[in-house]
Amino acid sequence: MGRRPLLILCLLVAVSLGAGVATADPVSATASPSSGDSPPTANDSFPVTLTDATGTAVTVDSRPERITTTNPSAAQTMWTLGAADQVVGVTQYASYLDGAEQRDNVSAAGLGVSIERVVATEPDLVLAPNATSRETVATLRDANLTVYHFPAATDFEAVAAKTQTTGRLTGNTAAAAETNAWMWQNVAATESQTADAARQRVLYPLLGGFAVGNNTFIDEIITTAGGENVAASEFDGYRQLNDETVIALDPEVLIVTDQTEGQILGSTPYSQTAAGQNNRTATLSVQYLNQPAPRSVVYSTSNLSAQLHPDSAADVSTTTEDGDPATGVSAPGFGIGVAVAALVAIVASARLRERP
Structure with a gap:
């Protein structure tokens, strides 16, 4: 088991056993994990x-x-x-x-x-x-x-x-612990749903010819959702890609947001890729995709997964308050039974990734 599954195990056990963590009524991932007041606790x-x-x-x-x-x-x-x-x-x-x-x-x-x-x-x-x-x-x-x-x-x-x-x-230490457990549980659920799915080549182009590369939380969103970020092999962070490189990388799916929709697919060089020729895009909310925060991780991974692998993700996706699909895994307050089930999914997905 890798470092992330071990971390998730610790969080799930702590929350499910109530180890210094305030609990709430179970809610779906469509809601914030701590929707009410969060007064100071003994840890604060x-x-x-x-x-x-x-x-x-x-x-x-x-x-x-x-x-x-x-x-x-x-x-x-x-x-x-x-x-x-x-x-x-x-x-x-x-x-x-x-x-x-x-x-x-x-x-x-x-x-x-x-x-x-x-x-x-x-x-x-x-x-x-x-x-x-x-x-x-x-x-x-x-x-x-x-x-x-x-x-x-x-x-x-x-x-x-x-x-x-x-x-x-x-x-707000208790709410932070709940939020992290909620985030990791949903990440594990998304990974388990796409573990056996074929990886599609994905590119997230920004305006001005920039793209999202390796060593970014957006790259992890793409890989968690069951895609392969083609720019990850080219650079770390955010850089410009020349037209020849975009065409050579030949992404099958282009990620667009409400900021870039209508400005990417039909323009050069993207129109000359498999995504452009087959009119394949995945539309995500920029306010979540570009902001490294817990809701962004949950909503963006589940939304992208549902678009890349609709057959695999259909049975676990629902709709958030923003209209984005999100996994139906319970948020903080989930109890030991759901925690154990989530842990099984985590361990299973970890073992799948570790196979030669």
């Missing part, structure tokens, strides 16, 4: 000091009641933890979250955030994902704000670590 002692991506030891003296997020992935995580009531500031790209319009918009006129707007929210804590520059973080700190800067989340384990850190900093 303060002050807490954690070292962030800048190497700074960040101390939060007491449970923060005013939190500002500088990137939508941080806001999505807070909403998923059931802690939206602690958030006072969000960026414009978090507007899809229920009630986000009631928070202060801290986006700058162009890209990034407005220092003045962030300061004006009078936050106890600023959660700054890696998309926020270190220069911005330093400027916010110069304004006497407490800022935690997250490292890049390049895979699902990094998303889980980010969720755990967010829970600890904000006094």
Whole structure:
């Protein structure tokens, strides 16, 4: 058994046995795993000091009641933890979250955030994902704000670590543990459904000729959903692909989002690939696909899986509040029986991947 299955086992056992984790009524993956209030628990002692991506030891003296997020992935995580009531500031790209319009918009006129707007929210804590520059973080700190800067989340384990850190900093450790168990359980369910399916060659092209390569959480979304990211063999991260390389990679399926739909399939060089010639696309929501956070992992993997392998995924998919298919596995509060069933799926999929 690999490192991820072992991690999932620990999470499932902890949650199913109630080891310091608050439980909720079972709900499907269509709902957030912690939809109600998440008060402090015995694990939420303060002050807490954690070292962030800048190497700074960040101390939060007491449970923060005013939190500002500088990137939508941080806001999505807070909403998923059931802690939206602690958030006072969000960026414009978090507007899809229920009630986000009631928070202060801290986006700058162009890209990034407005220092003045962030300061004006009078936050106890600023959660700054890696998309926020270190220069911005330093400027916010110069304004006497407490800022935690997250490292890049390049895979699902990094998303889980980010969720755990967010829970600890904000006094929502129980909700974070539930959320991670919910995420891993749904990932295992998706993997088990596509374990025997043939891998289709997939490319996620961005505007300007860029594409998504290896060592990204989106690459893991593609592989978990039963696809093969053809750009993963070319580079890590996000880079441009020239026309000749796109044609040579010859993807069978192109991922499009509400931002790129209508601008990819019929344009060169994509129109000259198998996907273009066969009119094969998978449409995903950009607000989930491009944001490394728990809902993004669950919704995007299940949605993509349902489109790549409709016969395999049909019996486990349902519809989220956003209209996206999502697995029907229970969210936090699932109990020992479902936990054991999920563990069986995890171990089975791990063994399938380890076969020569």
